[in-house]
Amino acid sequence: MKKKNIVKEKKDFDRAFKLKNQISSKYAFLYTYDTNNCYRFGICVSKKIGNAVTRNKLKRRIKDIIDKSKLQFHNKDYIIVLKKNAVNVQYFILREDILNLLNKINE
16 A cells, blocks of 8 residues: 555544544444545554554555455545454455445445
């Protein structure tokens, strides 16, 4: 994932949470809001989920899923918030869950 396609600032995350435009699945929530620029992704993993190694592993998995997906994204910011039960899930199950979320929001 390119650096220009990553949401890093707290105000951008807060804007997505405030608008409450969300879809949920078994392992994650997906918040979106429209922007004039290109699409961007932000990934939230709570400290309640595990230590830094576990959280970074989940973030790397989500970034890999997004990079390998063949989806066309609109000019939006996508914020993915992982749930606690995403820790013990195999990669392929998590991939299907995240891709289903992204397909729902892009329809």
